[in-house]
Amino acid sequence: MKSIRGFLVIILLAIVTLANFAAVLRGYLGSMDEAERLFNQRMLQQVDLLNYTLPQLLTTAEQRSEARVFPARTLATEASLEFQWVALDGTLLARSNAMPEQPVVPLEQGFQFANFHNYRWHLFVTPSSDKSSWFIVAERADQRYRLAESMILQAVYPMVFAIPIIGLIIWWIIGVGLKPIANLARELRQREATDLRALEQQDMPVELIQLAQSANDLLRRLDSSFAREKRFSGDAAHELRTPIAALKIHCENLLHELQPAPASVLKLKQGIERMSYLVEQILLLNRTAPDHFMGNFETVNLTQLVKQTIVEQSAALELKHHQIEFNGDECWVSGDRTALTSLLNNLLGNAIKYTPDGGQIAINTWLRGGDVVLEVMDNGPGIPATERERVFDRFYRLGGDRHSSKTTGCGLGLAIVQQVVELHGARIALTQSRYEQGLLIIVTFTACLATSTESKPLHLNQLLDHKVGDHEQLH
Amino acid sequence: MLDAVLLILREVLEAALILSLLLALSQKLHLQFRWSLIAVTIGTIGSWLLAHYAYEIADAMDGTGQELLNAALYSVVILSVIALGLFICPLAFKSHLENNLTQKKIFASPSGKKLIYRLCIVIVSFSLAREASEIWIYLSAFTHDTEMLSSALIGSAIGAGIGMSLGASTYYAFTFMQKSYFIPVFLAIITLLAGGLSMQIAKQLMQIGWLDSATPLWDSTFLVDEHSWVGELLYALIGYDSRPAPIQGIFYLLTITPVVSACAWHAWQLRVKTHE
Numbered sequence: 077m078k079s080i081r082g083f084l085v086i087i088l089l090a091i092v093t094l095a096n097f098a099a100v101l102r103g104y105l106g107s108m109d110e111a112e113r114l115f116n117q118r119m120l121q122q123v124d125l126l127n128y129t130l131p132q133l134l135t136t137a138e139q140r141s142e143a144r145v146f147p148a149r150t151l152a153t154e155a156s157l158e159f160q161w162v163a164l165d166g167t168l169l170a171r172s173n174a175m176p177e178q179p180v181v182p183l184e185q186g187f188q189f190a191n192f193h194n195y196r197w198h199l200f201v202t203p204s205s206d207k208s209s210w211f212i213v214a215e216r217a218d219q220r221y222r223l224a225e226s227m228i229l230q231a232v233y234p235m236v237f238a239i240p241i242i243g244l245i246i247w248w249i250i251g252v253g254l255k256p257i258a259n260l261a262r263e264l265r266q267r268e269a270t271d272l273r274a275l276e277q278q279d280m281p282v283e284l285i286q287l288a289q290s291a292n293d294l295l296r297r298l299d300s301s302f303a304r305e306k307r308f309s310g311d312a313a314h315e316l317r318t319p320i321a322a323l324k325i326h327c328e329n330l331l332h333e334l335q336p337a338p339a340s341v342l343k344l345k346q347g348i349e350r351m352s353y354l355v356e357q358i359l360l361l362n363r364t365a366p367d368h369f370m371g372n373f374e375t376v377n378l379t380q381l382v383k384q385t386i387v388e389q390s391a392a393l394e395l396k397h398h399q400i401e402f403n404g405d406e407c408w409v410s411g412d413r414t415a416l417t418s419l420l421n422n423l424l425g426n427a428i429k430y431t432p433d434g435g436q437i438a439i440n441t442w443l444r445g446g447d448v449v450l451e452v453m454d455n456g457p458g459i460p461a462t463e464r465e466r467v468f469d470r471f472y473r474l475g476g477d478r479h480s481s482k483t484t485g486c487g488l489g490l491a492i493v494q495q496v497v498e499l500h501g502a503r504i505a506l507t508q509s510r511y512e513q514g515l516l517i518i519v520t521f522t523a524c525l526a527t528s529t530e531s532k533p534l535h536l537n538q539l540l541d542h543k544v545g546d547h548e549q550l551h
Numbered sequence: 552m553l554d555a556v557l558l559i560l561r562e563v564l565e566a567a568l569i570l571s572l573l574l575a576l577s578q579k580l581h582l583q584f585r586w587s588l589i590a591v592t593i594g595t596i597g598s599w600l601l602a603h604y605a606y607e608i609a610d611a612m613d614g615t616g617q618e619l620l621n622a623a624l625y626s627v628v629i630l631s632v633i634a635l636g637l638f639i640c641p642l643a644f645k646s647h648l649e650n651n652l653t654q655k656k657i658f659a660s661p662s663g664k665k666l667i668y669r670l671c672i673v674i675v676s677f678s679l680a681r682e683a684s685e686i687w688i689y690l691s692a693f694t695h696d697t698e699m700l701s702s703a704l705i706g707s708a709i710g711a712g713i714g715m716s717l718g719a720s721t722y723y724a725f726t727f728m729q730k731s732y733f734i735p736v737f738l739a740i741i742t743l744l745a746g747g748l749s750m751q752i753a754k755q756l757m758q759i760g761w762l763d764s765a766t767p768l769w770d771s772t773f774l775v776d777e778h779s780w781v782g783e784l785l786y787a788l789i790g791y792d793s794r795p796a797p798i799q800g801i802f803y804l805l806t807i808t809p810v811v812s813a814c815a816w817h818a819w820q821l822r823v824k825t826h827e
Contacts, residue, residue: 093713094713097716236709
């Protein structure tokens, strides 16, 4: 069964049709019998009329050499009664115009059938009231049938035409009856992923209460498992960060104690750093997941945040002798400061990591109408167009574990970036850098009015005109 | 009106039963229903063509064209029904788990599914073309007389309404049936249906003198008259004939043999497996 409504409409309509048409047929057959009786009665009345008039003419009729022919009715008619008047010896005394010149059947009293003049006829044969002669009253069977049927069909038509109307009414009524299900489905569909409140059971039909109760049980279980998961990420952060920090210290001590430091201790240090980075990234990914993001949205000066990030990353930039350029307008967005910081850290971190020594990196923040455009561009190896969709997958690294740049990474950076972008309702695009080679990442946010919490509050109109023309170069 | 009801009911009921049976099969085997639209469209167009060229067809082959064409249409439907029966047969003799595996195996290849779709389209469209062409021809006889035409049309509406309602009820009765019961019932019905149709082939060939119409095997008119309501229903369901000729019996047996023997073979295999 694909649709409850479809099933109910079809099956109810089938039942109504069967019952209705069975009644129609029963009514039709019964009415036809009744009509038959009525037409036979009409023949009997005709005989009465003949009895009133004809026997008095018997003497004159018998003296005539040939049968008297009564003229046909002048008015057009759907059905007419014809007759023959026959003497006891079988000679025809008189007849209506449409009847043959000889008696059409033997003179036996009762209703009979006969075929003549290309038609089948209903006949009623009876002696006259004074038993001196016979009457044969005849009526064409097809005319009688048509007349009877046309009468009965007047009652049949409405019953047949009612079926489609009944179908539409059933369709509509079932739609009304199933509305609570549609409402429940809509309520569930419109809910946010994090909204795990129990369903309201007031005014719900009894048939749905069972379902709502089961759904509420499920929601409760989900809620507690989400809570457990949230606790787990917090606990895991604490539990993992502490031993990793201890490991780091022990490793540093070991490096001091063993001079010259053996290669395996240096590798141990690298391993610990990598593990520490991975744990931080996993926690970050977890914190920015839309299902349990607990962000605090405020108006943030993105330009300021970019500058701050560049300063924070200056050591790494210096280490690889990169040249960094910053250009742009002062831009304000509505967002979570921590999440935006991780977005910038990841984008700039990737650019630093994957651009070969002495490379060029540019960060720009532009105000374009109602949008804020953040650009991060480098002259590194770039990402082939075919891979640009996949780099947002978790733990996906270009070229697999053996990344060509030989840099450490866990393949979570861009997944975190994308989550932050989604949380802010922004868009991200990867494209070819404006340098000879490399990658350009463009994140487009919706611009926002500046607030007094930041150092330089500005209104949107002012923002549109105001070009900071900030130009910094770091070495 | 009553004649129209009976004639249309007889034709519509047969087509509706075949369609609802195959739709129920599609539902049980999780197949799409789109084939039914194609089949009904082809069937309707085919029926109109058959009715339109009815005189030419009847005059062809020295006046035996109509009977031969009917026999050919019946044959195609019967062969498709037998093929479908043989294809579905393994599903009736397996445990639930094995059944799912077999079904997966049958439908793993796109050709398996395609074969079922094609067979269903052929069965429904050919049956519909033949049945509906008789309806067109019947109704076209009244075109000159509007009063008779309206009476025939209202009778047709009633006949079609009853036939389709019964078809829809049958479809839902089958869809609510458990799959383990449905497949054997389906096989039994289509086998009987094919047998009934084969008797019609023999009848058509006897009418043109290609087969000898000897004394009937029996005469069950006293029990169920072929032209009574029950007779019409039985005709639509299993091709009931109150006075079948021996040759019709032979046709019937020949038609049901493939599916019956395939079922017997599978049943025997199942028995051997359970003993092992």
